[in-house]
Amino acid sequence: MLLIFTPEITPRIQFTFEFVCNDLLKMPYKLTNQKSNFYRYEGPVLNYSPQPLNKGVWIQSNGLLTQKGVSYPDPRPGQWNKLPTLFKTGPEPDFPFDIFAGTFYLITRYEEYLDFKPDHVGRFPSELSVAVKNDFLEIPVVDLWAARLKKMLKIRYPELKFKEKAFSFISTIDIDQAWAYLHKGLARHLAGGIKNSLKGDIRDVKRRTQTLSRLKKDPFDNYEYLFEKLQGIDNRYFIQVGKYSKFDKNHSGRHPAMRKLIHELAKHSEIGIHPSVRSGQRRELDHEISLLSKIVGKEIVKSRQHYLHLRFPKTYRNLIQNGIKEDYSMGYPYQPGFRAGTATPFKFYDLLEEKVTNLKIIPFQVMDSCLNYNMGLSTQEAKELFAEYIKKVKKVNGTFVSIWHNSSLGDEAEWEGWRAVFEYMLSQVK
Secondary structure (H helix, E strand, O other): OEEEEOOOOOHHHHHHHHHHHHHHOOOOEEEEOOHHHHHHOOOOEEEEEOOOOOOOEEEEOOOHHHOOOOOOOOOOOEEEOOEEEOOEOOOOOOOOEOHHHHHHHHHOOHHHHOOOOOOOOOOOOHHHOHHHHOOOOOOOHHHHHHHHHHHHHHHHOOOOOOOOOOOEEEEEEEEOOOOOOOOOOHHHHHHHHHHHHHOOOHHHHHHHHHHHOOOOOOOOOOHHHHHHHOOOOOEEEEEOOOOOOOOOOOOOOOOHHHHHHHHHHHHHOEEEEOOOHHHHOHHHHHHHHHHHHHHHOOOOOEEOOHHHOOOOOHHHHHHHHOOOOEEOOOOOOOOOOOOOOOOOOEEEEEOOOOEEEEEEEOOOOEEHHHHHHHOOOOHHHHHHHHHHHHHHHHHOOOEEEEEEEHHHHOOOHHHOOHHHHHHHHHHHHO
16 A cells, blocks of 8 residues: 555545546555654655655645635646656656646646636637647546556556556437437427528438338437447437527427427436536426426436536536536537546546535547537548547556547538448447
8 A cells, every 4th residue: 555645635535546546546545644654664655745855756736626715826838858847846856747636627627717718608728738739639648647546656666566457438429419400399490491591502302201201210310320330339318308509409398299208318328417507597408307207217427518518517416406416518629538537437626615526527538520520530530530539548557538420420521431440440449
C-alpha cells in the first residue's frame, strides 16, 4: 500500500487521490496528515506537500487542493518529456508539476465556473479552454500523467501492486428527431415543405413526397440497421421527449408512434433522457424524465444534454435532483478530444459546495456531426480520425465513447457513405 502524506486532508484531496490512485492506477493507498506516521511507515510513500521530507516520492503541491471556492488560479502550462503539463513547480521535486492540481482542474472543469462569453446556445466555447490554448485537447493528458506516476512508483517500489485497467467501448445514439418526415403533423409539413421549396431544395421536396406517400422509407428510420450492427455491443439510446422549441425539433413523447418506437428501442438497449435545451428549468426536466420513465416502465438514470448544453454547476445539480446517476455530455460539439483531459469516467465534484457527488460522468471523444458538419471531413478522413482516437484511448486502457445520430446513418444526401464510417469504427473497437 502507498502511504501519502499531505499536511491537510481536504475534500478536494480525497476526491483527486481517489480518482488517480483508485480509478486510474488501481493501486491501494492511504492518506495521512501525520508526519510521524509517514516517517515510521516502512512501505512505499509519497509526499504531497510544499516542502521535501527527504523520504519517498515528492510531488510539490501548489495549494489548489487546499483552497475553497472558485478563484482565478494560474494553471502555469508547460512541457515535460514531450508531455503537456499544468501547474509547474520546479526541478527539485520528482515531478516538475503538480499532477494532482492539474487533474483536479481538468476533471472538475474548473475553468467553466469562471466568467466567460458563451456561444449562441449558452455553452462554454472550446477555444477558451486551457487544453485548446495549449494544444492538448487531442490527448488524454490526465491518464498519461497517471501512467508517468505509475512508472516512477514501480521503479522506486517494485513491491507496489497495481491492477490493470481494461479498454472498453460504449456506443451512444442520440435521437433528436425520430423521423425526418413521418408523424409530424400537417402544419410542420407545410412549413418545412414551403421553406425548402423557396430555398430551391428540390431533393428535400422529392424525399418528403416519396416518404409521405410510403414509396420510400423515412431517411431517419435506421433502427433495424442499428439493432443489427449493435447486437452484443454496450449501447445507449438518448431520446428527446420534451416540448417542441427553437432548438428542440423532436416528436412528442405522447405520440403513439413515438411511444411504440421507444418500446422497441428499450428491447435492444439501455434508454436515457436527451434533455431539451429548455430543460435548464428543473420543472421541465422533471416532466421529460417522468414521461420517458412512464413509457419504458422503469426509472431513467442516464442522460445526455441536447446540443451538449452544459453549465456548471447548474446542469449537473439539476440532473442529480431528478435522479440521474450517469451523464454522457462531457465533450465539445465542434471539436473531438478530451474535454476533461481523461478517457476514464469520474464523479462530478461540485466546486461551489466543495463535495463529491454520486453523479458519474462518462466523457465522449468523437461525434458524427462534428466530423461532417463542423470539420468537413471526407468519409476516409473520418475513418482515420476514429482509428486515431480509438488507438489513443486503448493506449491508456480508457473508455472510448462515440456519439452518432439515427439521422446520420441513412447513407444518403450529406450523410452518403457514413454508414461505412460507422461500421469501420465498430471494427476498430473490437
